[in-house]
Amino acid sequence: MTVEQRRKLENLTALVLSTLAAAFGLFWLIFILGDVLVHGIGALNADLFLSDPAPPGIEGGGLRNAFVGQIMITFFATLIGVPIGVLGGTFLAEYARGTRFARIISVLSDIMVSVPSIVIGTFIYALLVRPLGHFSGWAGSIALAVIMIPVVLRTTEDMLSLVPWTLREAAFALGAPYYKVIMKVVYRGAATGILTGVLLSIARVAGETAPLLFTSFNNNFFSWDMNGPVASLTVTVFQYAMGPFEEWHTQAWAASLLITLFILAITILGRAIIKWRYRS
């Protein structure tokens, strides 16, 4: 074999292997999504949204409590986590811009984004569940908020940094104090970006199960009470999938399908917005 032939063969092998790797990745995506879709779609019905769980082993019933609980927990988590994240990001990108302190917080946030979420669950359990003696929806919301803060903080910092410094200088030249420059110029310039960051952080926590296991726990009954245990779709999927009843498994697939569709929709929307807004 000549050198040229060997090089061509090596090249071909490498390219085929990398194509196979991509096909392997796509295969799993299609396999998982397809499987969730096939199992989930047959299990969808109006009862799922309109009625509460039937006693174990009995036909029928739905997951109304878990839908409402999931929305409540995620909503309050967003309400707590987003303002703190946005304000923190503002500090890093504006008042503390370029300082060592800002870099340290930025790096720590990046690390916190990937820290095991189950550890956050144990932390909030020790802080809010054990001292009060009961699981609560608030504890679940706060656990999710703790996960959201670093995510929102980092995206806010990045988005504010994209706003050209000259825009701020123009506002300073008109005599505006810094907080007004931030509110009227910087936030406006970065609004789409921050909103996308918020969307993606909601997608991030909406699928979280581990931090809710020991905080909001689960509840087989419909409840608006954030001071007591609150059901969530994800924890319900965990409980139902591990349970012995066929009916539970079917409902777990349906819930999985809805969670997946919701999160994929938000993720795709977020990416589309970023692409549209920051095409350069």
Added chain:
Amino acid sequence: MGITLRKDPIDLFFSAVTAVAACSVIAIILGIVFVLIRESSLAIGKFGFFAFLTSTDWNPVTESFGAATTIFGTIVTTVLALVIAVPTAIGIAIFVTEVAPDFLKGPIGIAIELLAAIPSIIYGMWGLFTLAPIMANHIEPALQSTVGRLPLIGILFEGTPMGIDLFTASVILSIMIIPFTASIARDSFNLTPAVVKESAYGIGATKWEVVKNIVLPYSKVGVFGGVVLSLGRALGETMAVAFVLGNSHKITSSLLDAAATITVTLANEFTEADSDVYLSSLFYLALVLFLMSFIVLAIAKFFLLRAEKRYGR
């Protein structure tokens, strides 16, 4: 570019509020470390700081606990997942940056990243109902009758294939971390200056030679950071493995055996712990996991920052 225009009292107030919000990250980290140390002090006192880490006991009845079995499970699943995921992810990154025609680059990149958006509980449930039976009925028996026959390696594939074991958990974990590794590897590859690649093509290099001799050396620090980041993620993954690992506290030589990781133990036993020592031991496990993943993630960040600094955009 720091600015000193703090004459306005509202401005002072607003900057203070944002500063407090930024410090919340530090407060959370210190809070986690402090609370977990406080809660685990009972177990540390009773079993000893290091003795707990090396003890293979896990017996709620006699209230004797140790972390060795769960640390073993955590490390085995993580390492095995990386062994599967890293070559695949680098292959994907090569495909997306160099091989794929332009109209495919975007869509395939997005598709791989969607894998990362699927919540881990979905992976877990899919693993339990779909992957585990396939593993038990087809893949694991096939492995046993091929590589399982080999001396030495055969030990890894002993036992009855049930599908609920270290191997299945690692496969699911690897599918989960492929997207992280692939997207960081892709970003690192893209930092290679086009001029250098073009010069290589100009003297007649093949695509693979460009990747091997130009792109990989250029991006190795970033790719390595991405691999370590995936390692950190895999250490702390809970729901994807909770369904298919069996939560059995033992150190086994076979990958076809049930085992436990720190995360799986926490998920299964935390709300059932009926004594103070039991709960405290679980908190100690959480502390060990937090420190392990924090250190690994910090190392990953260090390499990613170095890569960025060197070839910064």
